[in-house]
Amino acid sequence: MAYAYLFKYIIIGDTGVGKSCLLLQFTDKRFQPVHDLTIGVEFGARMITIDGKQIKLQIWDTAGQESFRSITRSYYRGAAGALLVYDITRRDTFNHLTTWLEDARQHSNSNMVIMLIGNKSDLESRREVKKEEGEAFAREHGLIFMETSAKTASNVEEAFINTAKEIYEKIQEGVFDINNEANGIKIGPQHAASNATLTGNQGGQQAGGGCC
Amino acid sequence: MVGPDDAGRDGSRSLSGGSGQEELMTNGDAGFLLQPEEPPAWAVRTEPGPQEEEMRLPNGGFPHFLPDPQPEPGDGAGRASPPAGAALEEPLRSCCLGPDPEGGAAVGSPPPPRSGAGTESPSEAAAGVRTPRDCSDGAAAAGTLCPAPLGFIDINLNSRNTYEVNRRRSAPEHLPHGGTPATAPAPPQEPTDKTKRIAIPGSSSGIADFITRNFFTKRTKELKPGLHSAPGWKLFGKVPPRENFQKDSKIIQQEYEARTGRTCKPAPQATRRKTFEFEPLSTTALILEDRPSNLPAKSIEEALRHRQEYDEMVAEAKKREIKEAHKRKRIMKERFKQEENIASAMVIWINEILPNWEGMRTTRRVRELWWQGLPPSVRGKVWSLAIGNELNITHELYEIFLSRAKERWKSFSETNSENDIEGVSVADREASLELIKLDISRTFPSFYIFQKGGPYHDLLHSVLGAYTCYRPDVGYVQGMSFIAAVLILNLEEADAFIAFANLLNKPCQLAFFRVDHSMMLKYFAAFEVFFEENLPKLFLHFKSYSLTPDIYLIDWIFTLYSKSLPLDLACRVWDVFCRDGEEFLFRTGLGILRLYEDILLQMDFIHIAQFLTKLPEDITSEKLFSCIAAIQMQNSNKKWAQVSENNNVTKSC
Numbered sequence: 001m002a003y004a005y006l007f008k009y010i011i012i013g014d015t016g017v018g019k020s021c022l023l024l025q026f027t028d029k030r031f032q033p034v035h036d037l038t039i040g041v042e043f044g045a046r047m048i049t050i051d052g053k054q055i056k057l058q059i060w061d062t063a064g065q066e067s068f069r070s071i072t073r074s075y076y077r078g079a080a081g082a083l084l085v086y087d088i089t090r091r092d093t094f095n096h097l098t099t100w101l102e103d104a105r106q107h108s109n110s111n112m113v114i115m116l117i118g119n120k121s122d123l124e125s126r127r128e129v130k131k132e133e134g135e136a137f138a139r140e141h142g143l144i145f146m147e148t149s150a151k152t153a154s155n156v157e158e159a160f161i162n163t164a165k166e167i168y169e170k171i172q173e174g175v176f177d178i179n180n181e182a183n184g185i186k187i188g189p190q191h192a193a194s195n196a197t198l199t200g201n202q203g204g205q206q207a208g209g210g211c212c
Numbered sequence: 213m214v215g216p217d218d219a220g221r222d223g224s225r226s227l228s229g230g231s232g233q234e235e236l237m238t239n240g241d242a243g244f245l246l247q248p249e250e251p252p253a254w255a256v257r258t259e260p261g262p263q264e265e266e267m268r269l270p271n272g273g274f275p276h277f278l279p280d281p282q283p284e285p286g287d288g289a290g291r292a293s294p295p296a297g298a299a300l301e302e303p304l305r306s307c308c309l310g311p312d313p314e315g316g317a318a319v320g321s322p323p324p325p326r327s328g329a330g331t332e333s334p335s336e337a338a339a340g341v342r343t344p345r346d347c348s349d350g351a352a353a354a355g356t357l358c359p360a361p362l363g364f365i366d367i368n369l370n371s372r373n374t375y376e377v378n379r380r381r382s383a384p385e386h387l388p389h390g391g392t393p394a395t396a397p398a399p400p401q402e403p404t405d406k407t408k409r410i411a412i413p414g415s416s417s418g419i420a421d422f423i424t425r426n427f428f429t430k431r432t433k434e435l436k437p438g439l440h441s442a443p444g445w446k447l448f449g450k451v452p453p454r455e456n457f458q459k460d461s462k463i464i465q466q467e468y469e470a471r472t473g474r475t476c477k478p479a480p481q482a483t484r485r486k487t488f489e490f491e492p493l494s495t496t497a498l499i500l501e502d503r504p505s506n507l508p509a510k511s512i513e514e515a516l517r518h519r520q521e522y523d524e525m526v527a528e529a530k531k532r533e534i535k536e537a538h539k540r541k542r543i544m545k546e547r548f549k550q551e552e553n554i555a556s557a558m559v560i561w562i563n564e565i566l567p568n569w570e571g572m573r574t575t576r577r578v579r580e581l582w583w584q585g586l587p588p589s590v591r592g593k594v595w596s597l598a599i600g601n602e603l604n605i606t607h608e609l610y611e612i613f614l615s616r617a618k619e620r621w622k623s624f625s626e627t628n629s630e631n632d633i634e635g636v637s638v639a640d641r642e643a644s645l646e647l648i649k650l651d652i653s654r655t656f657p658s659f660y661i662f663q664k665g666g667p668y669h670d671l672l673h674s675v676l677g678a679y680t681c682y683r684p685d686v687g688y689v690q691g692m693s694f695i696a697a698v699l700i701l702n703l704e705e706a707d708a709f710i711a712f713a714n715l716l717n718k719p720c721q722l723a724f725f726r727v728d729h730s731m732m733l734k735y736f737a738a739f740e741v742f743f744e745e746n747l748p749k750l751f752l753h754f755k756s757y758s759l760t761p762d763i764y765l766i767d768w769i770f771t772l773y774s775k776s777l778p779l780d781l782a783c784r785v786w787d788v789f790c791r792d793g794e795e796f797l798f799r800t801g802l803g804i805l806r807l808y809e810d811i812l813l814q815m816d817f818i819h820i821a822q823f824l825t826k827l828p829e830d831i832t833s834e835k836l837f838s839c840i841a842a843i844q845m846q847n848s849n850k851k852w853a854q855v856s857e858n859n860n861v862t863k864s865c
Contacts, residue, residue: 015690016650034657036775039691040766043821058818065647065690067727071766 003188004053005178007167008060008078009160010108012100013085014093015064018119021150022085023061026160031151038063041075048161050168056188057164069103076108080176080184081163085117086134088147089126094118094133101141109183111175115144115163122149558587566590569597582791585784585833592702598790599714607706610678617677620645644688648676655693656779662697671700675709682713689725691770692716698774698786720794724769735769736761738856739798745847746802750809757817761801764824768801776825781833795845795852803840807831 011019020035020042027044044059060079062072076082082104086093097116104114118134131147138145144162148155170176171185178185503509510518560581565572572578586594624646652672653663661668675696680688695715699708716725723731739761744751754760767776772789774782789796804827805812812820845852 015647034653034663036657037651037654037690037693039770039775040825041763042825043818045818045822063690067644067687067689067725070727070729071762074762 002054003047003056005168005171005188006056006058006186007080007164008058008184008186009081009083009163010060010062010075010079011083011085012062012072012104013064013083013117014087014090014096014100017064017085017087017090017093018150019064019083019085020061022083022117022119022148022156022159023059025150025153025156027059029153031153033151040068040071046160048164050161050164053168054188055164055168057160059160073103073107076104076112078182078184079108079112080167081113081115082108083115083117083159083163084143085119086129087120088118088129088131088134089120089123091128094129094137097137111170111183113144113163113166113170114141115146115159115166116141117159118145118147119150121147121154122152553584554587557581557584558589561587561590561594566593566597573598579791583788583837586787588702588783591783591787592699592704592707595699595786595790596703596707596711599711601710601714603710603714603717605682605710605713607710609682610706610709613678613681614674616681617645617674620681621677645677645680647690648673648680648688648693651688651690651693652676655697668697668700671705672697675700675705675712678709679713679716683716686716686722686725689727689770691767691775692725694771694774698772698779698782701779702783718794720769720797724766732762732766735798735856736765738852739765739801741847741855742798742802742843742845742852743805746843747805747809750805750812753813754820757820759817759820763821765798765801767825768804769797772797773800776827777831777836778829781831781836784833784837798852799843799845800836800840802843803836806843807836807839 011023013019015037020038021031023042023044024035025031027046038061040063042061044057044061046057046059048055048057060075062068062075084097084100084104086097088094101114104112116134116138118129118131134147135145137143144166146155146159146162148159150156167176167185171178176183176185178187565578565581582594652669655662655672657663660666662672663669672693676688676693679692679696692712696708696712699711699715702708703711715721720735722728723735740751743754743761772782773785776782777785785796785800789800792799804824808823812823815823847855
């Protein structure tokens with residue numbers, strides 16, 4: 001249970017792109033071809049290690065339907081990372097990225113790290129969105145990008161962990177104020193030690209932090 | 213017998229997961245005993261003596277197997293007790309018949325004995341007899357054991373389990389080893405076996421032994437060395453049928469042993485085999501009974517201790533089984549009682565209540581009966597009546613909207629939809645028609661009936677499509693598919709649609725499915741008032757984590773608990789929801805929180821959130837309904853309607 005940091009993630013994107021399956025693959029390492037649809041929000045959690053530090057990911061998996069946007073919006077608050085997912089076999093899910101991104105930018109902390117994910121990369125034969133298009137979109141909007149397959153687990157681990165690395169780097173750079181939980185970062189119960197090292201690294205930038 | 217050390221090395225493993233070796237060894241349900249010169253099965257496998265290999269490989273196991281059974285009895289007769297052999301023939305034959313085809317198929321190199329395939333008939337015993345001889349000749353030449361008997365035994369034992377047989381086929385070179393395990397006749401569980409074995413070892417060796425080997429069934433021999441040199445494997449499982457079988461085989465084996473190496477082996481096997489094929493369960497394990505010969509034998513004390521430990525384990529398992537049996541019986545009894553109650557309630561509903569619906573629905577007696585749960589046979593009918601049809605929807609109207617939906621779908625598929633959808637104004641949510649398809653198969657996926665090709669797939673599609681055309685201002689919203697599905701399971705198509713449309717027209721449902729955020733917040737606020745009133749400790753606990761009710765209530769209310777509770781339980785919630793209205797939905801939510809209050813108080817944010825969005829599956833209606841009953845929907849003398857009114861929620865439509 002001891003962790004240095006807790007990061008809140010939110011998974012967003014159109015309905016049926018595989019958000020819940022990505023989460024299940026990441027937390028349980030299994031794939032469920034037919035998944036219950038998500039109403040409202042579901043949750044997952046997993047511990048990862050970055051730079052020798054235990055980091056707990058608290059993941060909010062949201063409903064994708066347009067109608068639920070107004071509900072989803074309230075869940076951006078306090079997220080340090082977002083996985084914005086589209087389905088490479090359905091172009092419309094790619095076309096909707098802009099509105100998702102607007103939503104995300106508008107309702108989240110400006111430092112929130114956004115990872116763009118083109119899911120279902122195992123379905124190459126049904127691909128409608130080229131990988132280059134995803135890369136271009138990500139470049140244009142300053143996102144990290146990966147194509148994943150929740151089915152084969154390809155890149156799933158990497159997507160979640162690379163996002164965490166990015167957040168971690170931002171903490172190291174002092175971009176995130178880890179004392180403000182609205183940033184989606186919480187210092188773990190054993191923060192005393194880890195925070196000490198962190199402040200050491202940071203030249204005391206975040207000294208005094210952690211006692212929250 | 214299960215020495216801790218043994219367990220540590222090879223111990224008990226599940227059959228299915230085991231490696232080939234283990235599988236083979238499984239065969240001896242009793243400890244199998246190797247011939248003295250034979251290394252333990254695993255040793256053999258890895259480093260088989262060249263001679264042995266030669267001998268065994270040709271044997272391939274199966275071909276010999278057939279003829280062997282016959283000769284064996286004969287041999288045995290010559291040696292020890294002839295009459296027994298005759299007695300055993302029947303079982304033998306059956307045994308032979310079973311494995312034979314496999315053997316034939318499996319083995320490429322049919323040695324002479326193979327011809328004996330027809331040997332089933334006792335008259336052919338002669339041929340059978342010849343076989344061992346051939347073997348012995350071969351053995352003599354090779355200066356080793358006669359492979360035939362080995363093969364024979366091997367097969368029989370293995371044949372118990374198809375899996376093993378198959379394995380062997382694919383890896384015939386393992387057969388010889390398999391043969392070794394075959395020696396397992398002695399049922400390990402019987403202390404008597406133990407003692408026998410102990411007694412026997414001394415006797416095995418020398419020329420006599422050699423001869424015996426050739427003519428006798430392995431069994432005798434196997435028994436002897438078993439104690440120190442050979443590892444004994446046994447199946448350990450808590451599957452009652454298997455146990456019985458083991459007992460049978462044990463008895464038979466004992467008899468057999470008593471007769472000095474009579475070939476009774478096959479008989480039990482043949483029978484067993486049928487049952488065993490399907491038996492290996494998760495509780496099955498392999499137990500290494502004796503140490504492999506390359507290790508010092510257990511001391512007697514140690515062996516005794518292991519025996520004792522093993523007996524204790526068995527006794528423990530038996531106790532558990534008896535307990536479980538009692539439990540099952542109790543559950544069955546309860547279920548039976550429930551069925552009876554349902555049956556008698558059904559009569560009352562059909563004969564008394566339904567004919568006088570308006571007059572009786574609000575009577576105390578009916579309300580009480582209603583709380584107990586509606587009998588499934590009248591459930592749909594009562595729901596329909598209780599929900600009503602203030603929208604005055606007719607079956608014809610349903611057909612009209614259904615055909616409109618079908619037209620839309622058709623045009624979608626023709627025009628590749630995308631542009632169409634973009635063109636549609638936001639207010640017209642008929643566009644959500646397209647989404648329905650995605651969600652149908654994600655509705656109760658575990659039931660399969662709503663999957664593509666399932667019996668209810670099209671029905672669900674139709675009801676949702678018709679509704680979307682009927683209420684384009686609401687459209688299809690996720691969560692609806694669960695409600696429609698539950699209705700379809702209880703009502704005819706058009707009636708399900710009517711109930712569906714009227715149900716969604718209720719203020720609470722309308723607020724949620726239009727995702728009217730401010731109204732939803734008011735409902736949540738009213739819920740929190742009663743939450744604090746009923747479960748103050750838990751309320752504070754949630755507050756301390758800023759865990760708001762929307763996190764779990766959205767799912768519960770949108771699907772009317774049909775996604776989060778087991779279906780039968782959800783139906784019971786629906787029963788009372790039809791009686792009491794929206795208040796009961798929130799009361800149920802509080803009942804769930806109350807049911808799990810103690811657990812939830814120990815959890816932090818993420819665990820609570822995960823727990824409530826994925827409730828335990830073993831939740832029972834009895835417990836839940838007693839918790840719901842304990843929830844008071846009174847707040848300083850105000851009822852739900854008043855509280856929600858204060859919050860401006862109740863805006864009847």
